[in-house]
Amino acid sequence: MGDRMEAIELKKVSFSYQNGKQVLHEITCSVKQGGSVGLIGANGAGKSTLLKLLVGLLHGYEGEIRLFGHSVTKKNLPEIRKRAGYVFQDSDSQLFMSTVYEDVAFGPRNYGYPESLVEQKTMDALRKVHIEDLKDRQVYRMSGGQKKLASIATILSMEPEIVLLDEPSVALDPRNRRNLIEILNGMPETKLIASHDLDMILDTCSETILLSDGRAVCQGKTKELLQDEALLKKYGLELPLCMQGVRERWSDGSKADIGTGEKRGNFH
Amino acid sequence: MFRTNPKLAQAVKEIHTTDSMGEKHTRKGKIHPLSRLLVVFFYILMVISFSKLDVTGLMGMVLFILVQCIWYEISWKEMLGRIWPVLLLTGMAGLANPFLDRQVYFSLGNFKITCGMLSMVTLMAKGVFCVMASYILVMQTGIVQICSALRCLHLPEELITVLLLMHRYLMVLLKEAERMQQAYRLRAPGQRGLHVRTWGSFVGLLLLRSMDRAAEVYESMKLRGFSGRMSYTSVKLDIGPNVLYVAVWSAAILAFRFFPVFQIVGFWING
Numbered sequence: 001m002g003d004r005m006e007a008i009e010l011k012k013v014s015f016s017y018q019n020g021k022q023v024l025h026e027i028t029c030s031v032k033q034g035g036s037v038g039l040i041g042a043n044g045a046g047k048s049t050l051l052k053l054l055v056g057l058l059h060g061y062e063g064e065i066r067l068f069g070h071s072v073t074k075k076n077l078p079e080i081r082k083r084a085g086y087v088f089q090d091s092d093s094q095l096f097m098s099t100v101y102e103d104v105a106f107g108p109r110n111y112g113y114p115e116s117l118v119e120q121k122t123m124d125a126l127r128k129v130h131i132e133d134l135k136d137r138q139v140y141r142m143s144g145g146q147k148k149l150a151s152i153a154t155i156l157s158m159e160p161e162i163v164l165l166d167e168p169s170v171a172l173d174p175r176n177r178r179n180l181i182e183i184l185n186g187m188p189e190t191k192l193i194a195s196h197d198l199d200m201i202l203d204t205c206s207e208t209i210l211l212s213d214g215r216a217v218c219q220g221k222t223k224e225l226l227q228d229e230a231l232l233k234k235y236g237l238e239l240p241l242c243m244q245g246v247r248e249r250w251s252d253g254s255k256a257d258i259g260t261g262e263k264r265g266n267f268h
Numbered sequence: 269m270f271r272t273n274p275k276l277a278q279a280v281k282e283i284h285t286t287d288s289m290g291e292k293h294t295r296k297g298k299i300h301p302l303s304r305l306l307v308v309f310f311y312i313l314m315v316i317s318f319s320k321l322d323v324t325g326l327m328g329m330v331l332f333i334l335v336q337c338i339w340y341e342i343s344w345k346e347m348l349g350r351i352w353p354v355l356l357l358t359g360m361a362g363l364a365n366p367f368l369d370r371q372v373y374f375s376l377g378n379f380k381i382t383c384g385m386l387s388m389v390t391l392m393a394k395g396v397f398c399v400m401a402s403y404i405l406v407m408q409t410g411i412v413q414i415c416s417a418l419r420c421l422h423l424p425e426e427l428i429t430v431l432l433l434m435h436r437y438l439m440v441l442l443k444e445a446e447r448m449q450q451a452y453r454l455r456a457p458g459q460r461g462l463h464v465r466t467w468g469s470f471v472g473l474l475l476l477r478s479m480d481r482a483a484e485v486y487e488s489m490k491l492r493g494f495s496g497r498m499s500y501t502s503v504k505l506d507i508g509p510n511v512l513y514v515a516v517w518s519a520a521i522l523a524f525r526f527f528p529v530f531q532i533v534g535f536w537i538n539g
Contacts, residue, residue: 057487081491092443093484096436098287098412102500109500110493140284158492 005068007033007162007190008054013063015046015053015214023049024214026063031192031207033068033161036184038201038222039194041211042236047194048089050211051164054192055086067162082111084162085155089170091147100126100142100150101135107158125157129183145176152183162190169197198240202226210235276446283439290410300503301409301417303510307517308405314525315397320387321373326394328529332521333400340408351399358395362388411435412500425497432498437482444478 008031015024023046031037039047052058053065056077065072067080088094097103104125108118126132129149134142142150148168155163168184169177177200184191184204195201201208201222208222212235218225226232229239238244311332318326337344369384405414415428448470452462462470523529 055491057491078493081493086491088484088488090484093481094488096485096488097500098284098410102412106489106494106499107492110495138284138288140280154492 004032004034006030006066007035007068008192009064009066010050011064011066013050013053013061013065015049015058015061022214024053024061027211027214027216029209029216029219031162031190033190034188035207036191036193036205038205038208039192039211040196040198040201040208040237043196044213045211045235046214047211048166049214051086051166051192051194054162054164055081055084057086082158083160084164085158085160087151087155087163087165087168089167091144091151094151094154095139095147098138099135100131100137100139100153103139103150104135104153104157107154111158121157121159125153128156128187129153130179143176144171145173145179148172148176148180149183156187160189162192163187165191165193165195167195167197168193169195169200198226198237199242202240202242210237212236276442276449280439280442280446283442286406287410287412289407290413298506298509299513300505300510301413302420302505303513304405304409305414305417305421306514307521308401310518311401311521312398314521315394315401317525318390318394320390321383323386323389323393324530325525325528326390326397328524328527329397329521331524331529332517333397333404335520336401336404336408340404342404342407347400347403351396351403354399355392355396358392359388361395362391365391412498413503415498416500416503429496429498436485437478440481440485441474441478444481445474448474448477 010027010029012026012028013024014022014026016022023044027046027050039050041047049058053061054067054072056072056074059074067084070076070080072080095103097106101122105118105122108121113121123132123135126135129152131146131149131153134146134150137146139147139150152163152165152168165184168180172180177197181200181203184193191204193201193205205222207219208225209219210217210225210231217235218231226240227243232238311329315326315329318329336342337347365388366382366384369382369387371383372380373383373386374381409417412432415432418428418431419425449462452466452470453459456463
């Protein structure tokens with residue numbers, strides 16, 4: 001990992017909203033090309049703000065943000081946005097065309113590709129997230145999990161080198177969440193994932209950045225960082241569920257009997 | 269049983285259904301949206317060209333609507349259900365005619381039909397036919413493809429983009445209103461509609477929320493390269509079938525316009 005170039009570099013980045021509230025304080029961190037990095041922190045830590053700064057949805061920051069060596073400035077935005085895709089937390093904000101195909105094709109069309117290439121890129125993106133059979137489906141008829149996958153496909157169709165995901169597992173049921181994790185793990189692009197779902201971060205990210213009150217408190221290997229209960233507690237987080245031993249113990253200390261559906265007597 | 273804001277949900281569903289029907293018909297046939305737009309535009313021109321007393325001639329124009337509905341499997345019942353406000357509006361617009369123009373045109377027994385009555389009926393029929401034709405165009409083509417047809421006619425790009433964004437904003441607004449009304453009703457069981465005290469805050473909040481959501485949608489568009497021109501699947505213009513479509517329909521509309529179709533059919537049936 002050492003010799004790979006930096007895909008994302010932040011040097012002393014500070015940002016305040018127009019009301020004067022400073023949400024980021026001199027953040028310095030980096031993400032290597034092809035890496036998968038988690039961005040964790042309590043509510044209001046500045047995760048979403050940081051992601052929005054990277055794609056130029058927010059302006060007026062201090063310090064330096066570089067994507068593949070290019071500064072994020074208004075002038076560079078078309079190039080930056082072509083190389084970095086941002087997946088919104090709420091899929092309803094991401095999906096606005098009437099069918100999945102039209103939505104996924106929206107980006108490639110805007111970049112002026114011929115229709116045959118648009119179709120190819122669209123279908124490739126749909127295949128990557130395993131929803132090619134939903135291409136003609138109306139967006140409003142889809143479940144939350146399907147919408148999330150379609151949102152990711154809208155970004156993948158532009159073939160970005162960096163994918164930024166804001167709370168990707170929110171409102172997903174366990175099966176859809178597992179499906180999403182598998183898809184994210186199969187994506188070769190550089191990924192920066194902002195999430196409260198520490199179990200998902202553990203499953204998808206090799207490195208993690210911990211934010212607190214707009215400051216990057218630490219950056220390190222995910223497995224090491226997420227085992228540090230004292231550190232997580234200090235910054236308003238808890239150990240991932242899988243590390244809390246919930247599978248072995250109930251909250252009253254008795255040993256859990258996981259068993260099978262048969263043993264517990266399912267309704268069907 | 270508690271029902272969640274059926275009217276708003278129904279409105280959202282209807283817009284989506286209209287969109288999907290339009291896309292289905294556009295993909296299915298070889299007819300370009302421009303051809304459909306031209307035919308409907310020609311039909312509307314012919315409808316408004318009737319004189320104010322030519323009720324029987326005007327009724328022949330309903331045949332176009334009838335054939336189109338059968339051809340594109342559009343429900344009459346649903347269509348009439350949606351356009352009745354137009355009938356009401358045109359009826360109100362022509363309400364003064366029977367009082368202003370009392371010249372007797374013909375009599376049915378003792379009942380005198382005045383020119384004012386006829387002009388009121390003509391006005392209502394013209395309004396309804398024009399709206400029905402536009403409705404059919406939207407149902408068979410969809411708003412997106414209608415905009416692509418307008419682009420073919422070299423209408424200003426800004427106008428087309430505004431039309432498309434308005435269509436999107438309408439959806440955003442309806443969905444936000446649906447969510448808010450749902451939250452309200454869940455905490456106000458037994459209330460019919462919104463209490464008058466909450467109207468102000470409800471509308472204000474709806475505006476703010478829908479603006480936020482619209483801003484996010486716009487950000488999402490910008491991040492995917494949107495620079496003021498909406499792009500969408502363009503339908504290939506196959507000259508042969510489209511020329512034939514426009515020619516056949518134009519001929520039919522001219523026939524409905526200049527031949528008293530119902531009279532001819534009547535004579536033919538009666539020998």
